[in-house]
Amino acid sequence: MPHELQRTIGNPVVPGVVILSEIVQATEAWLHWARDPVSVTSVKFMRLLRPSEPFTLLLERLSESTVSFAVLRDEDHIAAGTLHRAGPMSGQSHP
Numbered sequence: 001m002p003h004e005l006q007r008t009i010g011n012p013v014v015p016g017v018v019i020l021s022e023i024v025q026a027t028e029a030w031l032h033w034a035r036d037p038v039s040v041t042s043v044k045f046m047r048l049l050r051p052s053e054p055f056t057l058l059l060e061r062l063s064e065s066t067v068s069f070a071v072l073r074d075e076d077h078i079a080a081g082t083l084h085r086a087g088p089m090s091g092q093s094h095p
Helices: 003-008 016-031
Strands: 038-045 056-061 066-073 076-085
Touching: 016 038, 016 056, 016 066, 016 076
Parallel strands: none
Antiparallel strands: 038 076, 056 066, 066 076
């Protein structure tokens, strides 16, 4: 059995990609970035997050196209990083 599965059987964790998806969705809703591509320019995961644990997402706008984020569980940092909006893609029009 792969080592990754041994760690999570009976001890589930929220996958990092799910946490990142929540961060991107919250940022898109907050800053109305839904029509532009968004990239995760940096991310560091520091602790595991269990499915039953509540967490807090902190967002800080650094510029028109960059946001820093932190995911906290109580005082513990779960993840931190930055997102970047690429802006409208050339050749595409927005309604």
